[in-house]
Structures are given as C-alpha cells and as structure tokens.
Amino acid sequence: MIVTTLKRMAWALLLLMLQVLVLDQVHPWGYGAPLLCPLIVVTLPMGTSRISALLWGFGTGLVADTFAGTPGIGSAALTFIAFIQPPLLKLMAPRDSEEELHPSFSTLGRWNYLRFILLLFLIHHVIYYALESFSYAHIEDAVISLGVSYVVSVLVATVVEYVRNPQK
C-alpha cells in the first residue's frame, strides 16, 4: 500500500518536473504550452477510490498551478477529470480484467488507451483554456492555443507512455 503510493508519488513528481522545467518553457508557434499533468490522473489504476482520485487530481493541479502562476486553473481542470476517470476507466476496461488494472497501452489495448487519453485530455484542456481565457478579448487566440496545446500534449503523453511501457 505504502509502496504503491510512494511509486505513484515518484511518477507524479517526475511528470510535474517535466511539466515545470521543460514543457512550461515550450510555446509551439507562440501558443499554449503542452500540459502533461492530466497523464497523472489518466494513469490512476482501477480500484482507486473516488475520493483519493479527486485528491490526486486536485493536489497535482495545485502544485502545477503554483509553479506556472495560474492558481485554480489547473486544479479545477484536473479535479474534474479525476472525477470522471474512475467510471470512464471501468467502462473502457475489458470485462475480465484484474481488479487493480493499471491503464496503459498493453492493458487497455492500443486504440482503446489512446481514446482514453484523447478524451480525458480534451476535457481537461477545454476546461483549462476556458478558465484561463476568462477575460479574453480575442477568443480566437484561446481556441488556437487550446488546439495547439491539445495536439502537442497528446503527442508528448503518447511518447511518455511508450517510453514507460515499451511495446514488444
């Protein structure tokens, strides 16, 4: 129990560092930076209690926000996807899967897992950019930022997942 929690914390820390130290400095074509934090929520194993999932989402968002100077934005978006991740995972997992299934390309199937990532990232990004551009005069800019960041984020997330769990 403690070991798995520590492992997950190390994983979250790794992704957060990647986010803060590398991705926050990248602005593809001058638009929104890729956001990798949703991957921490995406990879929560099946059987995680709803409450602990929410706390993981909120906590991750809080840390990411503090470093990026966007209090409330990331935590709101991540809490939301942490709320829908458990039922969505149950829906997408194969019926005969083990109780503590860890979402990955090998356990969910390549296409299924990609769909899972695409969906959760989309919801996260829409909330994130909607909140960030609360007072946006140029709505087009927000939409372009959302699109660019979404595509790049999913690409980075896919690469990270392949590195974490190499396919044979």
Place this chain on the structure above:
Amino acid sequence: MHDFIERITAYVHWAIFLLLEVLSGFMLFQYNHYQGSIWFTQANTVSGIVHEWEAQVLSYLRLPAENAALVRRNTILQQQNDVLRHKLQAISAPPLEQKDSTKKDSPLGEGYEGSFIPARIIDNSVRKRDNMLVIDVGSEDGVAPEMGVVSGTGVVGIVSGVTSHHALVMSILNSHSSISCRLRGTEYFGYLKWKGGSPLRAYMDDVPRHARIHKGDIVETSGFSNVFPAGIFLGKVAKITNSDDGLAYKLEILLGTDLSNLRHVNVINTPDKAELDSLLAQ
C-alpha cells in the same frame, strides 16, 4: 437507517468534488487581485528556489544570444552618445565641463537620477493573457512595488509584489498593463497596451488625428508616471490604423524587447519616488 447512511456515503465523492472545484474557483478569483496573492504564485519561496535553479542552467544556455544583443545595443548607444556629444559641443560655445560621474554614466533618458538594481528573471511567461515574471531580487535588495523594470532593449514591466528575495513583475504583456508613452521628438502621448497574441506587438491608443506619424517612429516612455523616467525605448511604430471609434489613431508597436527570450533585467530605483508618491496621494 443503515441503508440511509450507506446511500449518503456513496455520494460523499460528489460533495468532495464540489468542494475542491469551489476551492479552485476561489483561488482563481483571488488571483485576479494578483498584488495580494503573491504567496500563491511563482514568487513563493519553494517555487522560487526551483525556478532559480532552473534559471541558472538556462541562462548559461542562452548566454551567446544574450551577449550578442547586449553588444549590439551597446554599440548603438555608443554611437548615439558620440553624435549627441558632438552636437552638444557644437551648440555650447565654451567646452563642456565633465559632469559628476553618476549622471554621466546614466544610460537612460533626460533628468534621470535613479540607480539600477540588477536582477535575473527566474520565471517568465508570454503565452498567457496576463503574463507575469519573477526576478531574483526582493525587498531586501531594495525592490518595492511600483518600481519599473527595464532590460538593455527597453521596458519589461512594473514590480507588482515583493517577498524578501523575489519580486513578481507585471510584464508589459499583461492585459492590465498600461504604460504612459509618447512618440520621440513630439509631445503626442498615449498608453501602451498589449492585447494578447504575439509577444512582440502592442498598441498605442488615442493618438490625435492631426499628429504626423510615420512608420518606424520611435515610441518611448513619457516620464509622466514616476515609474519610468522619460525617454526609455519601448518600440517602433509598425502600423498606423484608426482607433475603434474612428476619432484617433491606433498605432501598432513592434516592441523592442523580446520578452520570450530575456534573462537579465534592471529594476529602476527612483530615489525621490517615495516623495512623489506621497505628493500624488494628497
């Protein structure tokens, strides 16, 4: 009864979900008064240390480009200095006596008596609607809110909050930023504002229609506020368009400072600032 409790506990996660979202919303709105919320930003101690470490690595990687820009800027200033000195000598018949050294070295505009506090940017963003940056000097180094921040290539922003070793700076790339400026050599003034999009383009509003403006005219600080002395370079006029109401010109300004690639800045410490502030408060 047992059934009732079970049913309640089954929905506890809804309550927690709503609670956490409300908490996020609270932080979001609190942040709008960014001056008051410095503890929850990049300038707090923990993230300050991490960003500082990161900035150290990055500043090494970007040294060559930074150096090149400095050298270029230096050369321009030297040339300008030379031209001006000759002009001055031509005008005043008796040869000029050397002024005291503090004023002679001041690279900034007219009547400038402040000093610089050199600083390094440890966190910066240009992609948001309201961009802020964090510098590695704070109240213990003499930095106070409302002080101006400049780089070798022009205005960077205004200090909006300080902790003991860090300061949060409202970048000119912020929807709340508004810097009093004028066209060099004229008395036409206005406010420089950024409206999102490219970090190199800002706008100067409310320039009267009878003003004679050309592309490439230099926009500088007006010195009306006590944040920046007059004559600091802001950018050049890139495009002349009509204002939204059609009564004035709206100038698109190509900013002189590329904030997305900036490491070293100076905070302007205006010595008579406290005096001016108390005067304005009256």
